[in-house]
Amino acid sequence: MDYKIKSRIWIETDNKVLLGEGRVQLLKEIQNTGSLSKAAKSLGISYKKAWHLLDAVNKSAKKPVTINSVGGKNGGGTQLTAYGKVLVATFEDINKNCWEFLDQQLEKIENL
Amino acid sequence: MDYKIKSRIWIETDNKVLLGEGRVQLLKEIQNTGSLSKAAKSLGISYKKAWHLLDAVNKSAKKPVTINSVGGKNGGGTQLTAYGKVLVATFEDINKNCWEFLDQQLEKIENL
DNA sequence: TATCGTTATATTTGTTTATACATAACGCAA
DNA sequence: TTGCGTTATGTATAAACAAATATAACGATA
Numbered sequence: 001m002d003y004k005i006k007s008r009i010w011i012e013t014d015n016k017v018l019l020g021e022g023r024v025q026l027l028k029e030i031q032n033t034g035s036l037s038k039a040a041k042s043l044g045i046s047y048k049k050a051w052h053l054l055d056a057v058n059k060s061a062k063k064p065v066t067i068n069s070v071g072g073k074n075g076g077g078t079q080l081t082a083y084g085k086v087l088v089a090t091f092e093d094i095n096k097n098c099w100e101f102l103d104q105q106l107e108k109i110e111n112l
Numbered sequence: 113m114d115y116k117i118k119s120r121i122w123i124e125t126d127n128k129v130l131l132g133e134g135r136v137q138l139l140k141e142i143q144n145t146g147s148l149s150k151a152a153k154s155l156g157i158s159y160k161k162a163w164h165l166l167d168a169v170n171k172s173a174k175k176p177v178t179i180n181s182v183g184g185k186n187g188g189g190t191q192l193t194a195y196g197k198v199l200v201a202t203f204e205d206i207n208k209n210c211w212e213f214l215d216q217q218l219e220k221i222e223n224l
Numbered sequence: 225t226a227t228c229g230t231t232a233t234a235t236t237t238g239t240t241t242a243t244a245c246a247t248a249a250c251g252c253a254a
Numbered sequence: 255t256t257g258c259g260t261t262a263t264g265t266a267t268a269a270a271c272a273a274a275t276a277t278a279a280c281g282a283t284a
Contacts, residue, residue, distance in 0.1 A: 003130075005206070007121045009214065011221060013114060037260065046243055051262070068261065071251030075259030086224055094117070094217045101213050102121065105206045109123060112198055149230065158273055163232070180231065183281030187229025 005106045009098055011091070018060040019091050023053050027080060027088050030054075030066065036078040054078070061087075117218045121210055123203065130172040131203050135165050139192060139200050142166075142178065148190040166190070173199075 010020035017023075029039035040050035057065050065084035070076040080088070122132035129135075141151035152162035169177050177196035182188040192200070 002125060004124045005121060006124060007119055007210070009117060009119045012116045012118060049242070070261040073252050076261055090220050090224065094220060097217060098119070098210070098214060102206070102210060105209060108202050108206060112195070112202065182231040185282050188231055
C-alpha cells in the first residue's frame with residue numbers, strides 16, 4: 001500500500017503558540033540571511049506575516065529569541081540569540097523523531 | 113516550566129487526505145448516532161461540511177468506510193463498515209501513542 | 225398518495241485570513 | 255544632509271474558508 005502518515009507539531013506555553021513548523025522555518029531562514037525581510041522573501045510570504053510570526057514568538061518566549069536592529073550600515077537586521085538557536089535545533093530534533101515514530105506506527109494501517 | 117506539546121496527524125494515500133482528527137471524530141459520531149445529519153449537529157458543524165468530509169473519506173479509501181442509505185423507514189442513515197470501524201480504532205491508537213511519545217520528548221525543551 | 229427524516233447538492237452570505245500597498249523611523253556612510 | 259535598506263506598523267483589498275439557506279430525491283409507512 002502507499003499510505004503516508006503526516007504530522008504537524010507545535011509547542012505552547014501559557015495557552016499561546018510558541019513554536020510551530022512555520023515559525024521554525026522562519027527562524028532558520030533568519031539565521032541564514034541575517035534579515036527578516038530577506039527571510040520572508042525567501043519563504044515566499046509577505047514581510048508583514050513574517051513580522052507577526054516573529055513578534056508572536058518573542059512575545060511568548062521567556063527569553064529573547066532574536067535581536068532586531070534597525071538602521072545602520074546595512075539598514076539593520078535580525079539575528080538569532082543562542083537561546084533561539086537551541087530552541088530551533090531542539091524543535092527539529094523532536095519533529096524528526098516524531099516522523100520516525102509515526103512511520104513505524106504506520107505499519108498498523110498498512111496491515112489492515 | 114509549563115510547556116505543552118501538541119500535534120495533529122493525518123493519513124494520506126495518493127496525495128489525498130484519507131483520515132485526520134476531524135474526520136475520525138465525525139466517523140465516531142456517525143457510529144454513535146447512525147446518521148450523518150445527527151453527527152453533524154452533535155459536533156456543531158454544518159451538514160454540508162460533514163457531508164463533504166465523509167465524501168472525501170469514501171473517495172480516498174480503497175474500500176467503503178460507510179454505507180449511506182436514503183429514504184425508507186427513518187428517512188435513511190449512515191453506518192460504518194467493518195473496515196471503517198477498524199480504521200477509526202487504528203487511527204486513535206496511533207494518535208494516542210503519538211501524544212505519549214511527544215510528551216516524553218518534551219523534556220528536551222523543558223531542560224533548556 | 226401524502227408524510228417524514230434523511231442523504232445529496234447548489235447558491236448565497238458572512239467571517240476569517242492573507243496579501244498588497246503605503247508610510248514612518250532608524251542609523252551608518254558617502 | 256541625503257540616500258539606503260532595514261524594522262515596524264496601519265489600512266485597504268482580495269482570497270480562502272465556513273455557515274446559512276434552499277431545494278430535490280429517496281423509500282418505507284400510514
